[in-house]
Amino acid sequence: MTGAVQHFSSSYAEARRKFLAAAGAAGGAIRHHLHPLKGPSGEELATDIARFGPANASRILGIGSGTHGVEGYCGSGVQTALISEGFAADVPDGTAILFIHAINPYGFAWDRRVNEDNVDLNRNFVDHSKPHPENPGYEELADAINPRDLSPETMAECRARMKAYAAAHGPRAMQHALSAGQYTHPKGVQFGGHAPVWSNRTLRAIIRAEMAAAERIAFVDIHSGLGARGGAEIICTEPETSGAYKRMVEWWGSSVRSTVGGGSISSDVPGSIPVCFADELKGREVTSCGLEFGTVPIAEVTVALQSDNWLHQNGGHENPKAAEIAKLIRDAFYVDADDWKEQVTDTSRWTCARALAGLTS
Template sequence: MAVKISSPAAVFPGTFAEGRQRFREAASAAGATLASRANPERGPDGGDLSTETAWLGPKDASRLFFAQAGTHGAEGFCGSGIETGWLQSGIFEQLPPDTAVLLVHAINPYGFAWVRRVTEDNIDLNRNFVDHGKPTPDNPGYRELRNSICPDEWSREGENRNRAQFQAYAGKHGAWALQAAITQGQYFDNEGVFYGGKAAGWSNRTMRAILKPHSDHVRKIAFIDLHTGLGPYGYGEIICNHLAGDPGTARVKDWYNDATATDDGTSTSTVVTGDTQIAITDTIPEAEVTGVTLEYGTLPLEEMLLAVRADNWLHVHGDLENAKGKEIKSQIRAAFYPDKDDWKKMVFDRAIDVAERAMKGLTQS
């Protein structure tokens, strides 16, 4: 399908407010039905925060292409650009019968506006979709390394000590175990990183509320959660959201012949607990879901995790207005949004390819 965008880099925003406005304009121009849900917090400029949705196609369609941007707020620059670009490109102009498109923009608007991965409650949204009425998964590796992962001070000397602790842990348990200890998720340290929360946060509840009205008619869903941070620069890794043995795994392999999996060692990501796809299976249990995470590489893993940890320290212990605070905010922005034209072009070209494959799988399966 011909794509109507001459400069893909131009669709990516510089701020949350710019991204929201561009998304709204592109959705309106495409004839989408728009809706907005206000977040209770404010942005760093005092501006309002909200999650937008755009719906294209029949209201009672049984097949749904569903993509979400900004699960991890700072990654919303990329997801916003992709969704706006999709709308402008014309790929959704002639939808197959009984097929609709749902685009969710900035499901975590607080994190997008403040350039943080987490929500207003310091929750990693992609770890928040667990049953909080039951015992939550433990992460003994995080417990062991907690004071090195989330130190009270942020200095060169302190990081040398922390790095030594990480190297010792990796030497004993392996590099993969170290990554899992830090990133897999934890549910006890509410000031720490990759915190899954004690209850469903605002973004969790909002995602479910967005999906609920469609539970009576949607029966097949192609889900794409847009992320950045892991993998080679500019490469869009298609990560299967299903584990081995789930019927969705076979469909992912059929639709995307280059998909990876978190549970067989082929992905750059470890297995994640409490991911966003659970909201879909909980809210529309009758639907056949084929879900992937489209993960775009930015910086080497160690640099990316350093930025996450530094930002966590800043918001718990630091000062956003001093030189160190501003340097850290620039660091985390770069870790999840390389503001470079070559990266943006690679991202958007891949996004068009993946969307077309998702739509083909959805309508031909």
């Protein structure tokens, strides 16, 4: 393999080895945040960081992977490629680059989008001391979103229910019902949790430890699963009137979309990672976005999520269908093809380079 392709992996363990080897060879300061659980072969799980640049840097570019577990196949490959290519070799004075690898290592290792608690991490950064956001569309469709079995008849019935809801309320309302998160069905798809989970607490600790001295912070969180194959969107969770949105457009142009205005491929999701950066870095200039890459049609992604959720309510990794469904969900969020890997790496490289230039201008 040549180019970026060689830096992508077929398992979490391989991805972690490649990332740590690349970071070590490039002279990064490496730190490990060990997860309490183990991977499928008993391997250690961790959120690892590699820092390039001074500890007291006033400007920091963070690049994250694996917020949604299985999406780490994409993000980890990009991170390792950038490090190996020397992206962080000549960091401008007063600036640091921080790679945060496998923010949700359990989901990455076990081929799940969610974490060990069935929590979608990108719905978990809400204030759990207050009433949780409501999602009435999800409540209406809960038994269709979470099918009782995976038979063709049941799945067809579920699709018909969701299609009827979309016809009555519009496709955006259907997307919101399905993907905007929910806090009432702990065993259901898109569960946001009832308390900060391990990855939430760990990411907050990393931000406090690594970014406390900075005045200007940018964070690019690499995601996959929404949009046309290989296409990219930079997702802003703030309104178009915000300083963060205006900076993003200045840096990245027309690829930026705000979830608040309804122009994004993503719904306006509560409790996503940008909330965490805003909470922990109050008073600083924070520009935090999701870099979303398309994989397969959304209908296939939906079936994969439904199947994965059903599996883990019916024996999980001991179920005879476990390997089949793990491949289904991996294929929904990771295109194991050379052209796709090169494309997402090229786009990520450009995105991160523009962010770095924007921070230091």
